[in-house]
Amino acid sequence: MIAYVLRRLVYGFATVLGVLLFLFFLFFLYASPEDIARRAIGEKAPPAAIEQWIANHGYDRPLVWNPEDPTDSLLVEHFRRMLTFDFGRSDADDVPIRQRLAEGAGPSLALMVPLFLFELLVSVTLGLFVATFRETYIDRAGVAICVFAMSVSILLYIIGGQYLVGRVLNWFPVSGWDASPSVIARFLALPVIVGVLASFGEQVRFYRTVFVEETARDYVRTARAKGCGDARVMWRHVLPNAMIPILTQVVVAIPFLFTGSILLESFFGIPGLGSMTVDAIQGNDFATLRVMVFIGSLLFILAQIATDVLYTLADPRVRLE
Amino acid sequence: MSEARARARELVLEVRDLSTSFPIDGARRRVVDRVSLEVAAGETLALVGESGCGKSVTALSAMRLVPKPGLVESGTIRIGGKDVRTLPVTEMRRVRGNDVSMIFQEPMTSLNPVQTCGAQVVEGIRLHHRVSNAEARRQAGALFSQVGIPDAEARLDAYPHQLSGGMRQRVMIAMALASRPRLLIADEPTTALDVTIQAQILELLRSLQRDLGMAILLITHDVGIVNELADRVAVMYAGRIAEEGPRRDVLGAPRHPYTQGLLRSLPGRAAPGERLEEIPGVVPPPSQWPSGCRFSNRCPIAFEPCDSIEPERTAVSAVHGVWCHAVARDLGASEP
Amino acid sequence: MEPHVLSNLITAALAILLAAALLRARRDPLWRGAGRELARRRPIAVSVVALYVLIAGLDSIAWVDGHAPGAKAESGTLQGQARSVIDRLFPADFQERSYSAPLATHELYGEEPLLHPGKHLLGTNMIGQDVLHLTLKGARVALVIGGLTSAIVIPLALLVGVSAGWVGGRLDDAVFFVMSTLASMPTLLLLIALIMALGTGTTQVCLALGITGWVGLARLVRAETFKIRELDYVQAARVLGTSELRIVWRHVVPNLMHLVLITFALLFSGLVLSEVMLSWLGIGIDGSWGRMIDQARSELSREPVIWWNLLASSTALFILILAVNQVADAVRDVLDPRTALEAL
Ligand SMILES: Nc1ncnc2c1ncn2[C@@H]1O[C@H](COP(=O)(O)OP(=O)(O)OP(=O)(O)O)[C@@H](O)[C@H]1O
């Protein structure tokens, strides 16, 4: 088990290096520092200004190989910054990216953790409910509603939610941010509701499929034969057996708890990492974008290893080797 | 069994004219068609028939556990006097596992893979008895010893995948015994096991029945097992009962051509040197069952009414019934 | 080559390909049965998708009106510009100066009379374009997004997945590493990063969607190829000395087609919805419904509320996605025996 985890960590590290290489290719080789400078300060900027920008942002080094000092090239610098979590400065306004990350993580977590928990609770419960009534009109109606909900773009949920709740009903503030504990919930309520609405269709349908598949198994018949009721069968037998697909689904979401929701945050003015990403897009801030992608995949890789370990808890048959 | 006792006997399972249907190839088909069965307290009824003839569906109907698109269409089922079809859901739950338990063919998949064997038996106990967890666990340990699981205490904490097939089937049986049911439905309990283990499990069932006075509805397609365990036999073909009666009558003097064919095709039955006979043709799927007697298209002695009129029960003796036009004709001809 | 000529050629080529594929499928009883079953289960959804395809196709066939000798240039300045069949359903100069409500006779602001009073069924947008016309043209953009991206994803995934699964060994290790690297980056972030680096524009956006989208299918294809490779008749063909390429082409690829079709159907709506998000982030494709929704966002806070732009674009989007989702579900049920059995 420990050997397995170690091996996974080594492979994960290799994957991280792969991601960094990919980012280097994308942001240094494909889009050269010159391109980036031009996008940052304008297509028609004088060459001197562009050179100045490149120098200011430390992009004025050899790309891959510096014959004088092999440790001093953009490639080495890129890897060094990422792997030491230094991250450098924003291309847009020179603020250290680490500082930005530290500021944005709080609001992102404040939005994403409740959203994630609600989503999980709602979709697992509804999934179990619909699966309990499989092959009946409740099930068919449930699936139809899910497909319907899935077909609406998340933007419409956001626009509709803002319009309806904020303007017509005047229930919550439409957008804004105040991190003091007494009012934070008011700013989070609408984005959380919208987030749950936007995702429940797909999620409920997924869990329904998992549960229905699981309900067809023989041990479920055994449980019924010994006198378990529907609810008990679903919660005590089907749900624990469905833990593996559920865990897989849950863990995939974990990186987003930190990187935040790009759409929800920027729509509702929550100053988290999602908003930061949007600012980076609008400000052609490639440095920040690189860091976001890097952190996202780092978390994803760690979460995947965690999933494998959790599998052994969820299912005694799973042996890691 | 004397006739007087037969009349006075107390029925733990009584199935009358049970019909259960599934949608197959776009139409609802009765895969169990007007089946009647009786199991008296303490006796073993073997339900015999080839694969797909509706044995499991009959048993599941009795438990009210027919899987979803399936539907019990008509008939009455009584377990210990309670009408299964009209019982409220919560009452029915109390019947299952308490008045009647069921064990299944596949011990590999019939246990919950993520719960320990002990926990599954404990659940069975606590569903029906208000006892503490510790007490239920003690009882579960005792049940494990009773069904011959060595090192019972330690096995309580084993997961199903850590046990052999035979041990798993013993766990299933322990679970079924949790509430001392008066009736055990065993759906091919040994089919998935190898021969020596089969014998052990059958021996276990026999001794449990002797000790606990439990009735068993034993579903099997193995006539050898019937010989060893059954008091009475019901032969099923294509959703219908073909012949039914005491073991000695049905196996010793079978009247239905299907039962006769079934027995002739057994390796042990043929005289040395004699060729094993087979019933010509194969069991058709439910969508191709003939309209008259279900066996008519494979029957060696089928005559005019067989493929249009369904046979009714003909009493060979007070306890031995056969559903066959030919038998009815012969008996009718000889009697007056 | 002029863009509209290229577009005409591609449309013609696609139409021929589609016809050929349909004809071929008709000859194979399995596919014919699947097609019939699909039409039986989801007649409406299938027709809706067909309608969108038709609209998009008609919008892809364009030509320039020749100067009739001696004819005076019309008042509209569209002379010399290619107009598609869909464009020709509307008058050439079907543009107002600003917003107007559906069927209105005057502009929304300023009360100026419209050039075409009462003719704009769904009103006009900020610069006076007919919303119905724009909405119809959005169908082409949506199908181009789904189609062009699939044209990148499917061959790439097949090539990579089949070669990894068939050859195995080092190649498989390398492919697996590349796939897990790509899959480890959060999709939307990767998409944004790609578009930032590649630049905006239809091809670039589709390329980015393709790069993020091929891994899933390639994984399925790889796993399935592993399985097919071990099948008896494939092994037998190898023993008989049939060339590997021939085996792959004759035995492996045809057995992957149902996977490809299912994935394509499931992928499609995701792609179109992704573009809507990208539009909102300002890196979408011109003329898409996403763009219209993005523009309409601020219009809801105007007084009086301008709702027609949002309603038209989002309804068109919703109906397409709903129909595609339903067709995709049915396709999966029909083609995937495992889930089909489960649905019994
Ligand atoms: N869930 C189901 N859906 C559709 N048809 C079913 C289902 N279960 C049973 N059937 C049909 O009912 C018929 C009888 O099935 P059943 O399982 O009772 O047979 P059996 O006698 O127990 O056979 P075996 O010896 O194989 O267990 C089968 O032919 C099958 O077509």
Ligand SMILES: [Mg+2]
């Ligand atoms: Mg059976």
